[in-house]
Amino acid sequence: xxxxxxxxxxxxxxxxxxxxxxxxxxxxxxxxxxxxxxxxxxxxxxxxxxxxxxxxxxxxxxxxxxxxxxxxxxxxxxxxxxxxxxxxxxxxxxxxxxxxxxxxxxxxxxxxxxxxxxxxxxxxxxxxxxxxxxxxxxxxxxxxxxxxxxxxxxxxxxxxxxxxxxxxxxxxxxxxxxxxxxxxxxxxxxxxxxxxxxxxxxxxxxxxxxxxxxxxxxxxxxxxxxxxxxxxxxxxxxxxxxxxxxxxxxxxxxxxxxxxxxxxxxxxxxxxxxxxxxxxxxxxxxxxxxxxxxxxxxxxxxxxxxxxxxxxxxxxxxxxxxxxxxxxxxxxxxxxxxxxxxxxxxxxxxxxxxxxxxxxxxxxxxxxxxxxxxxxxxxxxxxxxxxxxxxxxxxxxxxxxxxxxxxxxxxxxxxxxxxxxxxxxxxxxxxxxxxxxxxxxxxxxxxxxxxxxxxxxxxxxxxxxxxxxxxxxxxxxxxxxxxxxxxxxxxxxxxxxxxxxxxxxxxxxxxxxxxxxxxxxxxxxxxxxxxxxxxxxxxxxxxxxxxxxxxxxxxxxxxxxxxxxxxxxxxx
Numbered sequence: 001x002x003x004x005x006x007x008x009x010x011x012x013x014x015x016x017x018x019x020x021x022x023x024x025x026x027x028x029x030x031x032x033x034x035x036x037x038x039x040x041x042x043x044x045x046x047x048x049x050x051x052x053x054x055x056x057x058x059x060x061x062x063x064x065x066x067x068x069x070x071x072x073x074x075x076x077x078x079x080x081x082x083x084x085x086x087x088x089x090x091x092x093x094x095x096x097x098x099x100x101x102x103x104x105x106x107x108x109x110x111x112x113x114x115x116x117x118x119x120x121x122x123x124x125x126x127x128x129x130x131x132x133x134x135x136x137x138x139x140x141x142x143x144x145x146x147x148x149x150x151x152x153x154x155x156x157x158x159x160x161x162x163x164x165x166x167x168x169x170x171x172x173x174x175x176x177x178x179x180x181x182x183x184x185x186x187x188x189x190x191x192x193x194x195x196x197x198x199x200x201x202x203x204x205x206x207x208x209x210x211x212x213x214x215x216x217x218x219x220x221x222x223x224x225x226x227x228x229x230x231x232x233x234x235x236x237x238x239x240x241x242x243x244x245x246x247x248x249x250x251x252x253x254x255x256x257x258x259x260x261x262x263x264x265x266x267x268x269x270x271x272x273x274x275x276x277x278x279x280x281x282x283x284x285x286x287x288x289x290x291x292x293x294x295x296x297x298x299x300x301x302x303x304x305x306x307x308x309x310x311x312x313x314x315x316x317x318x319x320x321x322x323x324x325x326x327x328x329x330x331x332x333x334x335x336x337x338x339x340x341x342x343x344x345x346x347x348x349x350x351x352x353x354x355x356x357x358x359x360x361x362x363x364x365x366x367x368x369x370x371x372x373x374x375x376x377x378x379x380x381x382x383x384x385x386x387x388x389x390x391x392x393x394x395x396x397x398x399x400x401x402x403x404x405x406x407x408x409x410x411x412x413x414x415x416x417x418x419x420x421x422x423x424x425x426x427x428x429x430x431x432x433x434x435x436x437x438x439x440x441x442x443x444x445x446x447x448x449x450x451x452x453x454x455x456x457x458x459x460x461x462x463x464x465x466x467x468x469x470x471x472x473x474x475x476x477x478x479x480x481x482x483x484x485x486x487x488x489x490x491x492x493x494x495x496x497x498x499x500x501x502x503x504x505x506x507x508x509x510x511x512x513x514x515x516x517x518x519x520x521x522x523x524x525x526x527x528x529x530x531x532x533x534x535x536x537x538x539x540x541x542x543x544x545x546x547x548x549x550x551x552x553x554x555x556x557x558x559x560x561x562x563x564x565x566x567x568x569x570x571x572x
Contacts, residue, residue, distance in 0.1 A: 254510025349382030
């Protein structure tokens with residue numbers, strides 16, 4: 001394990017600080033004695049003992065005069081044992097409870113390492129960026145270079161480059177990654193842009209740049225026709241129907257805005273909208289129209305019964321169809337002409353399990369509870385398969401009905417949460433969150449498992465910010481996007497100008513969908529399956545990214561995040 005402490009680290013200086021022992025109460029004297037013991041144990045390398053001595057002294061409730069020092073020394077001991085979550089929790093306590101702590105720079109520096117060790121590169125760079133200019137400059141560069149040089153995940157690199165476009169360090173190390181891992185023209189073009197922007201040694205990157213100047217293939221057609229099959233229900237003008245269908249209107253408005261963006265980029269597409277109504281009979285009538293067979297791409301529908309019909313039509317007519325909202329991987333079975341814009345529930349479960357194995361370890365079992373519904377059952381089955389394939393073990397995998405107030409507790413009967421590394425709750429139901437936090441509150445803090453839940457919980461007003469922002473609460477969130485990013489701000493501005501109201505998540509999804517698949521049409525033509533299979537993950541204009549590698553037909557990008565000071569931070 002690599003430790004990034006300076007030649008005279010502050011925790012060493014704290015060991016040498018004299019203690020004023022005059023005019024102390026017996027309780028205060030006892031605290032000081034315990035503090036000195038904890039420092040001595042830390043100095044002698046007895047880190048677990050030091051943590052035990054220092055932890056109560058760090059809590060504000062105990063009113064210890066040197067509580068911030070005790071908290072910092074506790075965090076140092078935890079990092080020496082590789083207990084990164086415990087260290088992070090204590091460092092967050094210092095920043096929240098002791099904001100005037102004079103050694104705050106050392107806290108930021110150590111928190112940067114803790115975040116790096118947990119694979120949370122965004123938080124690490126953001127935290128280190130809060131160090132005052134001119135202070136710890138060399139140390140900051142060294143720790144960032146050390147951890148970034150070990151980063152091998154392409155999607156994380158793309159996200160970092162998008163978030164820190166002016167960082168020469170990030171740009172240079174991303175270029176080094178592409179030098180060894182470029183696999184497409186898009187990679188080589190990105191590498192060439194980095195070399196130019198940061199004035200890197202072009203000769204060093206010459207082997208990977210050799211193919212960058214190859215001419216692009218000409219577009220197969222001047223414009224492409226896209227059929228949009230959605231339940232607009234134009235024959236029913238009642239306010240009830242209009243309100244119920246607002247998400248459809250928003251989705252289509254996002255598609256239309258993406259059409260404008262593609263037009264400006266020189267990649268024109270034509271949208272042909274068809275009202276499929278709310279029943280399969282109307283959809284069947286639309287599918288009987290002769291002109292539909294001449295489309296280059298189909299988008300829709302949104303209801304499950306219609307999705308199966310259109311998937312079969314796409315396969316029979318060999319026209320690629322993209323379902324904008326479904327998470328049902330069953331639609332993709334034996335159908336090379338059907339795609340899901342979103343990650344399927346099964347893909348979410350698999351990637352969440354891989355994250356959990358890495359973040360929480362495999363030493364203790366996991367507990368998985370899921371709503372008894374199609375998507376949640378698919379998630380749970382994929383989670384268990386992936387977690388056990390990686391060497392993990394499930395203490396329990398149980399379904400529950402969130403509308404039954406006793407169902408959650410019943411599902412946990414006989415399950416000892418204190419022995420689990422983490423609890424997964426696969427349910428968007430608003431009652432699931434309070435039930436889960438209530439169950440966890442009964443477990444002592446020292447043995448309380450981490451919690452991994454859907455990102456929809458972040459919008460649950462019945463949950464407290466202190467619960468949502470807990471140190472060991474994580475979210476799998478396929479619909480996550482950063483509202484502060486330039487791409488979203490541009491989209492929002494354009495949408496407001498067109499619609500005179502802010503975009504919903506459905507409008508954002510429609511925009512991202514057509515922008516991605518419209519560009520795929522221009523680059524690969526209507527039969528773009530092999531092109532997408534070989535393409536690297538691409539950062540989204542709004543969302544975190546899209547990827548369909550190796551023949552996958554649902555998006556393989558599932559953001560994993562947590563809250564840091566109540567702000568979402570990606571951890572994968």
